[in-house]
Every structure is written in C-alpha cells, then in structure tokens.
Amino acid sequence: MRTPRSRTAPENPPPRSTLEDPRMPVRAKLAAAWTSFMFLYIYVDYLALYKPGFIDDLLAGTVHEFDTGPTFVAVALTLMAVPILMILLSVTLPARVNRGINLVVAALYIPVSLFNAAGESWTYSYFYGLSIGLEVLLLAFILRSAWTWPRRRPQQA
Known part of the structure; x- marks a missing residue:
C-alpha cells in the first residue's frame, strides 16, 4: 500500500538553476576598465579641490x-x-x-599615476594612496x- 505524498515539501526539490555566465569580449572588458579608470581619475581631481588651500593656489x-x-x-x-x-x-x-x-598606453599610465602623487602632503597620503592603488x-x-587576449586557432585544410 502506498502512502500519499506530502504536498508541502517535495521529496526531491528541483536543482537550483545556475546563473548564465557568458564570456565577455575582451573589447568590452577593456572599455569598461578604461571607463572605470576615467571615473576614478576625474573624481580624484575633483575631490582634490576640497583640500585646504587648493582653490587659493589654483586662483593664484x-x-x-x-x-x-x-x-600645463x-x-x-x-x-x-x-x-x-x-x-x-x-x-x-x-x-x-x-x-x-592597450599594452603600451596602460604601461605608460602606471608611472603617470604614480607621478600624480609626487609632492603631496602626508596628511592626504591615504586618499592618494588609495586612489593611485586603484588606478x-x-x-x-x-x-x-x-x-591574454584569446587567439584564434588556424583553420586546418
């Protein structure tokens, strides 16, 4: 004799679906990274305006x-x-x-990013250290x- 199944909890719950994770094209990764770099670059310059005396020096x-x-x-x-x-x-x-x-420009911008912190006061070292580290x-x-740009395998005849 069979016992009736419970309607509240299935014996074998359906497997959890996995999120689709399609491969992102290298071009999209590079564009997204350069966009992120630019946002960071611009906001660091913008936030520097809040340093005491910066506006006075700029006006001078x-x-x-x-x-x-x-x-300049x-x-x-x-x-x-x-x-x-x-x-x-x-x-x-x-x-x-x-x-x-991309290899040339990114390599050249590492020293540019490091140079941007030259001469900054130690009171803002965390701000510049974090921003330059992220850049x-x-x-x-x-x-x-x-x-690591993927290479296409040659077609064999």
Whole structure:
C-alpha cells in the first residue's frame, strides 16, 4: 500500500538553476576598465579641490607648483584625452592593433599615476594612496586582459 505524498515539501526539490555566465569580449572588458579608470581619475581631481588651500593656489595660477599656463592646460588635456579615447579605441580597433595600443598606453599610465602623487602632503597620503592603488589595479587589469587576449586557432585544410 502506498502512502500519499506530502504536498508541502517535495521529496526531491528541483536543482537550483545556475546563473548564465557568458564570456565577455575582451573589447568590452577593456572599455569598461578604461571607463572605470576615467571615473576614478576625474573624481580624484575633483575631490582634490576640497583640500585646504587648493582653490587659493589654483586662483593664484599654480597647481602642485606648476604654472597653470597654456602648457600645463595642454598637458592636462592630453593626460585626460588619452584614456578617454582608449574607451572608444578599445571597442573599435582591430584586435591586433587594439592589443598593442592597450599594452603600451596602460604601461605608460602606471608611472603617470604614480607621478600624480609626487609632492603631496602626508596628511592626504591615504586618499592618494588609495586612489593611485586603484588606478594601478585597473591598469594592471587592462594589461592582463590585453596580454591574454584569446587567439584564434588556424583553420586546418
């Protein structure tokens, strides 16, 4: 004689479904990393405005002991424009060129990020240490993603 099944708790619950985890294209990873880098880069500059005396120095025409003349503005624009353009280039360039440019630019921006902290006061060392550490981590991710770009196997005849 069979005993009736309980309707409240099934004997074999259905297996939990696994989340789909499709492989993200390298181009998308690179563009996302450059976008994250730019947000961080911009917010570090923005938050620096809150340091006591920074606005006074800026109004007096200096930033970190540099004159804010045309050369400084051109260099600052270039330093911002390159990572901004890398977002677009990462999704549009052919794979071979894309890989090379990402490796070169990310490698060059590691010392740029480190130089940005030069001459900062120790009272803001946590702020600059954290921001530069995050920037370097993002650049390392870009380097790794570009370096390990998957290769297509040649078709055999």
